[in-house]
Amino acid sequence: MLLAIDTSTEWSGLALYNAAGVQAEAMWRSGRQHTEQLLTQLDLLCRQLGVKPADLATVGVATGPGSWAGLRVGMSLAKALVVAQGIPIIGVPTTDVWAWSWRHVEQTLLVVIRLGRGRYAIAQYAAVDQPCAAPSAVQVYELAAVPVMDALYLGDIDAELQAHLGSVGHWATPADNVRRPAALAELAWARLADGAVDDVVGLEPIYLSSPVRGELPSGLSYGATLL
Structure with a gap:
């Protein structure tokens, strides 16, 4: 069983995935309460399926960019x-x-993720499996100054950002714009099949600035039992 964990933004998500596909998925608006809510949601999801820590064979995690x-x-x-x-x-x-959910669309995709203090991470995709460039951080006025005409904008797109960008592209509806942890699980599962696993020590989030090594969530220690 593969567990997918995504706490990149104010929306968090978990998914359980195996050879039969998605087994469970949970998404919720966590705001800044990731630490307080993540373990509770994971415990609930695993209990619903009767999954124990020993049943996990791989963990896939969203690396950002996003909230520090x-x-x-x-x-x-x-x-x-x-x-x-x-x-x-x-x-x-x-990104x-x-x-990933838009991989069948023959259209340039522009993923925008709010970083705070008026800064956004952007990543442009001509094809979903090959971004045009690594994600970069820009101010909102810089994003508006270099529009990608006819692109489909995904991510942290709110009314204020749409007003800045004007009518330069197309916007996914709120329901279509959900970042699904099942998509993370599917991508991680495919990479596992290719043997593309990461080094647990070397893997770090994409902060788009000086990385900060994180502390463990409150109440969790290495070797802890979750369920």
């Missing part, structure tokens, strides 16, 4: 599970996760 605090919580939990269970870890960029 959120990324630290998700990465710390993922690493704690991997170390405790002796299983592989696979990091997947959050890849967002774009």
Whole structure:
């Protein structure tokens, strides 16, 4: 069983995935309460399926870019599970996760993730499996100054950002714009099949600035039992 963990933004998500596909998925608006809510949601999800820590064979984790605090919580939990269970870890960029649900669209995708203080991470995809460039951080006025005409905008798109961008592209509806942890799980599962696992020590979130090593979530220690 593969566990997917995504705490990149104010929306968090978990998914359980195996050879038969998605077994369970949970998404919720966590705001800044990632630490307080993540373990509770994971415990609930696993209990519903009768999944125990020993049943986990791999952990996939969204690596960002995104919220500093959120990324630290998700990465710390993922690493704690991997170390405790002796299983592989696979990091997947959050922009890849967002774009994956639109992989069949023959249109340029622009994923926008709010970083705070008027800054956004952007990643442009001509094809979902190959971003045009690594994600970069820009101010909102810079994003508006270099529009991508006719692109489909995904991510943290609110009314204020739409007003800045004007009518330069197309916007996914709120329901279509959900970043699904099942997509993260599917991407991680494919990379596992290719043997593309990450080093648990070397894997770090994408902060788009100086990385900060995160602390473990409150109440969690390496080797801890979750369920």
